[in-house]
Amino acid sequence: MTIISRTEPQPSAGVVEFIGSLRFRAGRFVLIGIPLVILVIWTTVPIVWAVLASLKEPLEIYQSNTLLPSNPSLDAYREVLSMPGFRGWLWNSVLVTVVATIVPLTISILAAYGFARYAFRFRHLLLLLYLVPRIIPRVSLIVPLNNLMTDLGLVNTYWVLFITYTASAIPLATWILVGFFGSIPKEIEESATIDGANMWNRLRRVMIPIAWPGVVTAGVLCIREAWNEFAFVLALVNETGMRTLPYQLYMLKDSMGVQDYAVYNAFTVLTVLPLLIVYLLLERRVVDSIVSGAVK
């Protein structure tokens, strides 16, 4: 089918519109674009710097001030991967992160649903108390926790990490999910009730899918918390085989006389990389679930 234009094109109007849109674009760039660029530089420079440093030769960083490695090599990565304990530390980090994401998410989903939907006594007070573990500085918890865990005989076990990581992730995840669940209109759940869904089905088939972006957000934050956690693992674990990657990274700095910056940075990059991959994969999911009409 051909479309025949009946009106003469009006160049002047078009030009005005074009200039207007240019001005609009310029304004938008100043408002959104520039801060974004600054933010991107701010966040990526350290990583880029670490990657570049990891490709240099062991002492190059002390000898030249050039940013780019003169003779890039992957030797530092080979060295890190061939460290005798590396697989163990990686496994520890993965295991602890998986447990300290799935367990808190499960508990938080149930708790948040209760907080969002049931008007029980002391609801608001409880929700506030929920935040206490996150308001108290983590360091101040370490001595009492250490005493407690020693008494329980849990020091130097996975359990001590599972328990402390899970406990510190639950408040965060719950608060995020209370907001998401609370913003779902009550009528949707009431429809499901009339449609014959019991509480479990309402949660599984209606509430969680609609709040999915929130679940993923909470999950990503749990993963980040557990993966990067340092204070607890430092205080409650001291066997070499029980270390996580951040702990080992810290030890690396300590144990090397003249620091091998390339190895150190390669270790850093390898520590950050899995998290980065998770971020990239899950960010997609969040966007997908929003686009697929989860939000009215």
Place this chain on the structure above:
Amino acid sequence: MDNTFVEFRDLRKSYGALEVLHGINLAIGKHAFVVLVGPSGCGKSTLLRMIAGLEAITAGTISIDGRVVNRIHAKDRGIAMVFQSYALYPHMTVRENLSFSLEMAKTPKDVMVARIERAAGILHLDPLLDRFPAQLSGGQRQRVAMGRALVREPALFLFDEPLSNLDAKLRVEMRAEIKALHQRLQSTTIYVTHDQVEAMTMADLVVVMNDGRIEQSGRPLELYDHPATLFVAEFLGSPAMNLLRGTVVSRSPEKAVDVGGGILLPLPEDASVTAGQDVVYGMRPEHLAIGKPGQGIGAKVSLVEPAGWETHLHAEGGGHIFRVISTKRLDVVPGDPVSLVPDAGRVHLFDAASGLRI
């Protein structure tokens, strides 16, 4: 009534110390289309949600099909509900929205497919089955919400202001569609609205509620012609009834009502009032005729609204504003004098103190 399908007996609802429904008694016949109408906050939604099983019953009973349902779960009451916000499941396609209840009831696959097909056919949803609610227009969402109710094949349909989110034209269309659907399916329907036009046009039985009580229930024209209370008289009809406060005076041989401003209004012959009684004198706008000069109430036109086949008129006289509807094409402009003649046989009289019809 023999064919009672839904019955409320002294039904009450309190939120804490606040009682919002003060003893509702009503019987609804099988296949009826009942409209609950009343101003905002009068308790319509609360009543509907109690029937649905979404709101606990404080006192009294609700029975559906001869069975007291107070302690029966929403899903087992044989009802389906359409919400004002539609409350579609946003993460499911239209097809999944329709099949959800059937899935929950573990309906066999072939029955499920057949029911969805039937509902989709009735409501013209076929081309929309694979879309998500966010991809539908308001009217389409409305139909999906009805489809979701339909597939459950309920004995009782509940609607809570289902049309209030639609624009005026679509509202009129959907009104007719819902009415046609009811005529086809014959399911008993309880429909909540605060729009008196919807109430009048759709209902077999109109129930006017006010402040947690039933003011009056009856067939639409019955209520229109014989409003039992001042509230109903004022609520039904658009433009609203002219209501003038006055005192009965003896003007031998017959009585009249003095509404002030030197205006004496005639009473029907059989009016059982006594001289000195305070009354409210009501006249529907269509029962005020334009008379010859010197006849009836002398007034001055203040507003003319030609609506096509009828003309709405505001006229001021004796300190009162009179609303008039005439089906004649009136040749008047604001400022013109008119004389208004009430049809004495169709006057509504209410006791000023109690608000009850005399």
